[in-house]
Amino acid sequence: MKLRKIITIVSIIVVIGGTVIAYNMYKKVFTPNTAFSNSRVAFYIPSDATYSQVQDSLKPYIEDMERFNWVAEKKKYPGYIKSGKIVLTNGMNSNEIIAALRNPVPVKVTFNNQETLQHLAGRLGEQIEPDSIALLEAFTDKVFLQENGFTEENVLSIFIPNTYEFYWNTSATKVRDKIAKEYRKFWTAERKAKAEAVGLTPLQVSILASIVHKETVKKDERPRVAGVYLNRLKMGMPLEADPTVIYAKKKNAGDFNLVYKRVLNADLQIDSPYNTYKNGGLPPGPIAMPDISAIDAVLNPEKHNYIYFCASVDRPGYHEFAVTHAQHVVNSIKYHQWLNKLNIKR
Numbered sequence: 001m002k003l004r005k006i007i008t009i010v011s012i013i014v015v016i017g018g019t020v021i022a023y024n025m026y027k028k029v030f031t032p033n034t035a036f037s038n039s040r041v042a043f044y045i046p047s048d049a050t051y052s053q054v055q056d057s058l059k060p061y062i063e064d065m066e067r068f069n070w071v072a073e074k075k076k077y078p079g080y081i082k083s084g085k086i087v088l089t090n091g092m093n094s095n096e097i098i099a100a101l102r103n104p105v106p107v108k109v110t111f112n113n114q115e116t117l118q119h120l121a122g123r124l125g126e127q128i129e130p131d132s133i134a135l136l137e138a139f140t141d142k143v144f145l146q147e148n149g150f151t152e153e154n155v156l157s158i159f160i161p162n163t164y165e166f167y168w169n170t171s172a173t174k175v176r177d178k179i180a181k182e183y184r185k186f187w188t189a190e191r192k193a194k195a196e197a198v199g200l201t202p203l204q205v206s207i208l209a210s211i212v213h214k215e216t217v218k219k220d221e222r223p224r225v226a227g228v229y230l231n232r233l234k235m236g237m238p239l240e241a242d243p244t245v246i247y248a249k250k251k252n253a254g255d256f257n258l259v260y261k262r263v264l265n266a267d268l269q270i271d272s273p274y275n276t277y278k279n280g281g282l283p284p285g286p287i288a289m290p291d292i293s294a295i296d297a298v299l300n301p302e303k304h305n306y307i308y309f310c311a312s313v314d315r316p317g318y319h320e321f322a323v324t325h326a327q328h329v330v331n332s333i334k335y336h337q338w339l340n341k342l343n344i345k346r
Contacts, residue, residue, distance in 0.1 A: 028067050032091045035063040040089045045104070046129065047169050051078040054101070061088055068094045077101065083129070085168040107168045112161040114289045115247070115256050117152070120159060130172040138172040148180060149203070153285035157206035158183045161291045194299040198230055205298050210286035211276075213294035214243035218317050222297035228306050228321065230298075237307070239276035247287040248272035262339060313338045 043057050051072075055065065062068050071094035072078060084104025088097060109127045114120040117139060118132070125132035138144070140152050150158065158180055166175060187202045195205045212226050229239055242263045248270045250256045268277040273284050306321040308328035313335055320335075322328040 028070050029095045030093045031067075033063050033067055033094045033097065034061060034088060034090055034092050036061050036088075036090060038090065040087055042085055042087045044085055044129070044168055045081065045083045045101075047083045049081055049083055051081060054081060057086075058097075062097070068097065071095060072098060083169040104167060104169075106165040109164045109166055110162075111159065112289060112291060114156075114159075115250075115287065117156050119256065120156065120289065124175065128166055128175065129169045130175065134172040135175065138176040141173075141176075144176065144180075151285070154203060154207065156286050156289055157203055159289055160186045160295075161289060191299060198298065198301065199233070200298070204282055205295060206290060207282045207286050209290035209294040209298045210288045211239065211241045211243055211283075212297055213290040214247075214288050215241065216317070216319065219293045219297075221318055222294055223300060223302040224304065224306070224321065225309065225319070226294075226297040227301040227304050228309055230301050231305070231307055233281070235307075236280070238278075238280050239282070241276045244274050244276040244283055244287055245270060247283075248274040310335050 041061055043061075045054060045057060049057075055069075058068070059065065075095075075098050077098050080102070082102055082104055085107050086100055087105050088100055092100065107128060109124065111120055111123045114123060118136065121132040121135040121139070124130075124135050130138075139155055139158075145151060145155060148158070160183055162182070164179070164182070166178070170178075192202060195202050198205075200208065208226070208229060211229065212222050215225050216222055229241070232239055245263050245267050246260045249260060249267060250258050251274060252270065252272060268275070271278070273279055274287065276283060304321075305323050308322040308325065308331075309319040310322075310328060310331040312318045312320045320331040322331060
């Protein structure tokens with residue numbers, strides 16, 4: 001009888017002990033283990049990171065690192081670390097945190113209004129792991145340029161401003177190849193046909209669109225500006241585009257952070273292939289990254305007889321258009337008098 005009682009008591013102790021152990025294990029795995037007040041946080045794990053580095057990245061966001069380490073060891077996470085962008089949500093338990101670490105999320109990458117490939121590489125390098133130098137090397141690789149029909153002067157055309165998704169640790173060459181793929185998709189048969197209809201190749205469309213983009217911020221005016229430049233090209237007349245002169249000044253100075261609000265007569269003599277007052281046809285490459293509205297403006301230009309245009313005094317941001325040079329001179333004098341009144345000298 002006594003033996004039975006002993007066995008019963010031991011069994012109860014074992015059950016209770018097992019229950020306590022199971023509860024403690026459950027608590028380690030499933031109890032919330034975050035230490036931030038925001039609804040979510042994001043951080044990055046670099047390529048080839050060690051478990052110690054992961055721990056350092058997690059410290060600001062974890063309530064109990066010892067509990068996390070216990071779960072990580074049980075799930076063999078230290079031997080299978082993934083790099084990339086990690087997103088944690090408030091209230092996650094250690095098990096869910098491990099799952100998030102094993103499933104990096106894509107990064108939404110945006111870029112627009114970049115004047116040079118160097119600026120663009122810098123902008124991209126701020127958003128993904130490859131730095132600007134690696135990205136520049138990828139986009140100026142001679143084999144890549146030759147296979148895709150680009151040069152270092154015009155490869156900026158390959159970037160169509162949009163929002164792209166990459167994993168944060170995507171290599172520079174894979175970033176390049178994806179953007180090149182998106183460029184080829186953008187130039188559909190319909191867009192290529194429209195380019196041919198205006199007498200340009202897709203690359204030439206991008207170059208002219210960059211001038212249109214810089215010439216006017218008013219999207220509703222861009223088809224009319226594009227029409228002027230296309231009229232000039234058909235006539236064999238120089239484009240005489242002020243934005244190309246400004247670009248040439250910056251390029252010659254080696255500083256694209258310079259700001260010019262006025263083009264002077266002396267500037268028109270700048271020796272540069274980008275100076276469309278001295279050189280006929282299109283410049284050797286885009287003077288900026290044109291947005292899609294500027295590209296579409298060149299592909300769908302307004303049909304008219306305008307040959308000249310000048311910034312408008314009465315409608316800020318817009319332009320006054322003219323068919324004859326005499327009318328253009330009148331518009332130009334009015335504009336330059338306005339600049340002088342405001343004491344804008346450069």
